[in-house]
Structure formats: structure tokens, C-alpha cells
Amino acid sequence: MPSSSSSLKAGHRLSGLVLGVFIALHLGNHVLALHSIAWHQWGMTRLRLVYRQPVVETLLLAAVLWQIGSGLLLVCRGWPPATPFFERVQGYSGLYLALFLLIHVGAVLVGRYVWHVETDFYFAARGLNTAPWYWFFGPYYLLAVGAIFGHLAAAHYRNRRNRDRAPMEALLILVSGFVLGLLLVLGFTNYFRGIPVPVALVKAVHW
Numbered sequence: 764m765p766s767s768s769s770s771l772k773a774g775h776r777l778s779g780l781v782l783g784v785f786i787a788l789h790l791g792n793h794v795l796a797l798h799s800i801a802w803h804q805w806g807m808t809r810l811r812l813v814y815r816q817p818v819v820e821t822l823l824l825a826a827v828l829w830q831i832g833s834g835l836l837l838v839c840r841g842w843p844p845a846t847p848f849f850e851r852v853q854g855y856s857g858l859y860l861a862l863f864l865l866i867h868v869g870a871v872l873v874g875r876y877v878w879h880v881e882t883d884f885y886f887a888a889r890g891l892n893t894a895p896w897y898w899f900f901g902p903y904y905l906l907a908v909g910a911i912f913g914h915l916a917a918a919h920y921r922n923r924r925n926r927d928r929a930p931m932e933a934l935l936i937l938v939s940g941f942v943l944g945l946l947l948v949l950g951f952t953n954y955f956r957g958i959p960v961p962v963a964l965v966k967a968v969h970w
């Protein structure tokens with residue numbers, strides 16, 4: 764019979780793969796902002812046709828909660844993390860993702876159901892284009908994308924059969940995450956030139 768620890772790992776891994784599909788599409792959508800806001804809105808409208816279906820969205824939000832809960836348990840059980848660099852990256856990136864997802868998804872839900880605003884491009888762009896908040900939101904998004912790739916890099920490092928190639932490939936995945944994170948921040952700030960946010964959104968969002 765599998766131990767509770769190996770079932771937890773298997774469950775975390777399985778829902779991680781499902782969530783990974785959403786995250787890949789979500790980040791792919793954000794890449795479109797490098798071209799224009801219109802392209803980003805076009806992509807989001809299409810993706811919403813799927814993930815805004817009540818059944819799909821409920822499953823998605825449940826997967827997020829499960830991922831955080833199971834991940835935290837895995838970190839607690841495996842603490843302190845083993846010394847190899849990527850074992851530590853797995854734990855620390857997971858801890859950051861737990862914090863990020865709670866704030867990020869919480870903010871989207873508050874935006875929709877409390878502030879009654881559109882949680883589209885401008886909702887994310889507001890923090891990144893408002894002084895002094897961009898000093899928080901820039902690193903916050905950069906680290907989130909870095910952390911998701913770091914988490915993937917750690918999994919790749921652990922499971923790669925060719926041990927000689929594992930460290931360099933994992934490092935490449937980790938670095939690509941930070942490069943992508945920087946590109947997304949550039950897309951949401953019009954390459955640091957700033958994006959005017961609709962006045963109605965500024966008035967509706969209280970922070």
C-alpha cells in the first residue's frame with residue numbers, strides 16, 4: 764500500500780500538472796501584451812470562454828487551494844530541505860507560490876465580487892503603473908514567474924535520467940522563468956513607459 768506521503772506527492776504532482784496547463788495558457792496570454800493591449804484582451808476573452816465556465820473555474824480554484832495545502836504539508840514534512848540546490852529551490856519556490864497565489868487569486872476574486880470591476884489587463888496593469896506600488900508589483904510578478912519555472916526546474920532536476928545534463932538544463936529553465944517574468948513586466952508597463960489606467964478603475968479599487 765502506498766504511504767500517505769507518497770499519495771500526497773502523487774496528488775500534488777497530478778493537480779500540479781493540471782494547474783500547469785492553465786498557467787501555461789495564462790502566461791502565454793500575458794506574452795501577447797508585448798504586442799498590444801488589444802491582443803492581450805483578445806486572448807483573455809477566448810481563454811475565459813473555457814476557464815470562466817462555472818464548473819471549470821470551481822475545479823481551477825479547488826486545484827489552487829489543494830496545491831497550496833498539499834505543497835505546504837510536503838514542505839513541512841521534508842523540512843529542512845536537502846542540501847542540493849534544486850531541492851531547496853523546490854521548497855522555497857513553493858513557499859513563494861503559496862503566498863503569491865493567495866494574494867493573486869484573492870485579489871482577482873475581491874476585484875470581481877467586492878469592487879465589481881473587470882479583472883482584465885488594466886486590473887493587473889494598475890499596480891505596475893502606479894507610484895510607489897510598482898516597487899512592490901514589479902518584483903512580485905517577476906518572482907512569481909521565476910518561482911513557477913524554478914518549481915518546474917527542480918522537478919526536472921529530480922526526474923531527469925541523464926544526471927550529467929540535469930543541473931545545466933534545470934538552471935536554463937530557472938533563468939528562462941526570470942527572463943519571461945521580466946518580459947511580462949515590460950508588456951504590462953509598455954516597456955517601462957507607463958500605461959494610463961481608466962479613471963473608473965482607479966476610483967473603484969480602494970488601495
Ligand code: HEM
Pocket residue numbers: 772775776777778779780782783830831833834835837838841853854856857858859860861911914917918921922
Ligand atoms: C502553481 C502551483 C504549483 C505547481 C504547478 C506545482 C507542481 C509540482 C510538481 C509537478 C511537483 C512534482 C515534482 C516531481 O515530480 O519531482 C511538485 C513538487 C513539490 N511541490 Fe509543488 N507545485 C505548486 C505549488 C506548490 C506549493 C504552493 C508548495 C509549497 C508551499 C509546493 C511544494 C512542493 C514540494 C515540497 C515538492 C517536492 C515533493 C517531493 O518531495 O517530491 N508546491 N510541485
Ligand code: HEM
Pocket residue numbers: 786789793807811820823824827860864867868871881882883884886887904907908911947948951
Ligand atoms: C505577470 C504575471 C501575471 C499577471 C499579470 C496575472 C494577471 C492575472 C489577471 C488579470 C487575472 C484575472 C483573469 C480574469 O479575470 O479572467 C488572473 C487570474 C489568475 N491568475 Fe494570474 N497573472 C500572472 C501570473 C500568474 C501566475 C504565475 C499564476 C500561477 C502560479 C497565476 C494564476 C492565476 C489564477 C489561478 C487566476 C484565477 C483565474 C480565475 O479564476 O479567474 N497568475 N491573473
